[in-house]
Amino acid sequence: MRLFRSNLRRLARRPATLVTYLLLIGLILLIILAVAAASGQAADPQSALAARLILTFPAAWTVTLSMVLGIGGMLALTYGAAIAGSEWSWGTLKAAVARGEGRSWYTLMGIAGVTVMAWVGTLIAYAVGIVGAFAGAAAVHVASATVIDAQTAGDLAGQLARAGLGIAMDVAIGYAIATIARSQLAGIGAGIGLYFGEGILGIFVPQVIKWAPFAATSAMLGGGSTGLGGSAAAASSSRLDPDLAVAVVAVWLVLAVAVAALWTERAEISG
C-alpha cells in the first residue's frame, strides 16, 4: 500500500491534477451560467422547461450528476492517459522496475491512485455544480417545490456509486491507451478520439454503440444526459437498461485494467 499512498501524495502535487479539476469545475459552471442566461429566451415552452431542468430541484441533483459524469468522464480519460504516458516518457516506470517493483502491481496502483484523484475531482465538481444550480435558480427565479425529496435522496447514493464506477472505467481506458502508446500526447489524443468517435458512430449504429464504454456509462444513470461526446450519442441512441449498463461498464473497466497491466508486464522498457 506504500506505493498507493505515494501515488496519491504525488498526484496531489501534480499540476495536471489541479488543471483537470479547474477545467471540470469551470466547464460545469459555464454550462449552468449559459442555461441560466438562456432560460428565459427559449420560444418553445417545452424547450425552456428542459433547459431549466438543471436549475430545478430536485431534478437538478440527477441532471447535474449526469452532466459532471459526461464532461468529467472525458477529463478522467485524458487525466489517466496523461499520468500513464508520463510514466513512460519521464522514465519513472523504468526506474521503479529497475528497483524490482512488479510491473503489473505498479500499473494497478497507478490506476487506483488516478481513479481516487478523479473521484475527488468529480465530487468537488458535483458539489460546485449543485451550489451553482442553486445560485442560478435563485438568480433567474426558477421555483422548486422542494430542494430534495425522499426518492431523490434515496437514489443519490446509488447514482454516485455508479458515477464512480464510470469514472474509474474512463481513467482505466485512458491509462490503457497511453500505456500502449507509451506517450502522454498520443494517449490523450487517442482517448479523446475514441470518446468522440463513439459519439459519432452512435448516430449510425446505435444498437452496437450502446454496448460501448461511454454510452454504457451514460446509460447507468438512467435519465437523459447533458454530457458531451459519447454521452450525447447515447442519449440519441438505444440505451442499455441501467443495471445491465453497470455490468457492461464493469466489464470494460476490468478489460482496460487487464490490458494496461499485461501490456506493461510484457513490454520492453527502453528509452
Added chain:
Amino acid sequence: MVEAGAALVARGLAKRYGRQVALDGLDLRVPNGTVYGFLGPNGAGKTTTMRILTGLVHPDAGSVELLGRPFGRGDRRALFDVGALIEAPSFYPFLSGRENLRALAASGALAPRGRVDEVLDLVSLRDRAGDRVSGYSMGMRQRLGIAAALLNDPKLLLLDEPANGLDPAGIVGMRETLRALAAQGRAVLVSSHILSEVEQLADVVGIIARGRLVREGPVAGLLATEGMLRFRVLPAEVPAAGAALERLLGPGTVHLDDIPSRDWLVARCDPSRAAECNRALASSGVYASRIEASATLESLFLEVTGSTADVRGGIA
C-alpha cells in the same frame, strides 16, 4: 550453475532489435569488491546490457546471475539488492529531489528510514533537496540519479555513464564514493565514455564491440600486455625496421600504421621496452626519428574496437 565470488555473471547474452544485433553472445563477470569499467563505442551494446541486467528488456538468449541467484523473467526480487542508473536519470519534474527519492523508495525494496537524507548527503545535494527537479542542472540530476541508485544500499551497483554532466568536484566525489563502496565488498559496474576516468576508477575493464566482449582484465595488466610503441623511420627503412622489431618482440607484433603517413611502425608491447626496441633498431642500422609510447586505455580502446579518432568529434 551459480558462480561463487561474482556479483554479476552473464553468459552468452544475445539480443536483436529487428535486424539489428545489439548483443551477440556477451559474457561478463563482475567480482565482488571491484569497480568494473564497461567500455564500448556508441551502439556496442552497453545500454542494452544494462537494461537486461535490470529486467527492463529480456535477452533472446543467454543467462544472468545477480548476486549468486539466477535472474530472469519473474525474478524481480533479485533486484532488491541492486542499484541502477540506466541512461538519463528519471524523475518527476514537479516534485523536489527529496520527494522524488521518497516516491522511488515506495517502489521495490524497502529503503531504511532516514536513508533518503543519507544518500542526499552522500551526493552533496541536501541543500537543494527541497527544490523542484525541473530547476536542477544536468549535473544535479545526475547526482540525484546516483543517490537514487544508492537508495536501497545495494550490493551491486550498475551505473550507465554516471559522470555525465558532473563538474570536476562531482567526478572526484563520485569516484571516491564508488571506490569506498567497492572497498566495502560491493561490486560496481560503470559504463563510461570518459576513458581517463575509467582508467582512474576501475579495477577491471571489459571492452565491448559489436555486442561481444573483446577484452577484459585488470587495467594495469591490460595496459602492460596491450600497450603499443610507435616508431617513425624513413619510408625506405620500414622493411628493415619491421624485421628488427619482430625479431625482438615476436612475429605478428609489428604493423605499418599508414596514418598520417607511411613511415610509422606500430609494435604491440609493454611501453617500458622502448629503449630495448630503440637499441634493436640501431643494431640494424635504422635510426628512429621519433618514438611514442601509447599505453593508455584510449589507445587500447581504439585498437580493440576498431574505432578511429574522428576529427569531427567523437569516435567513428
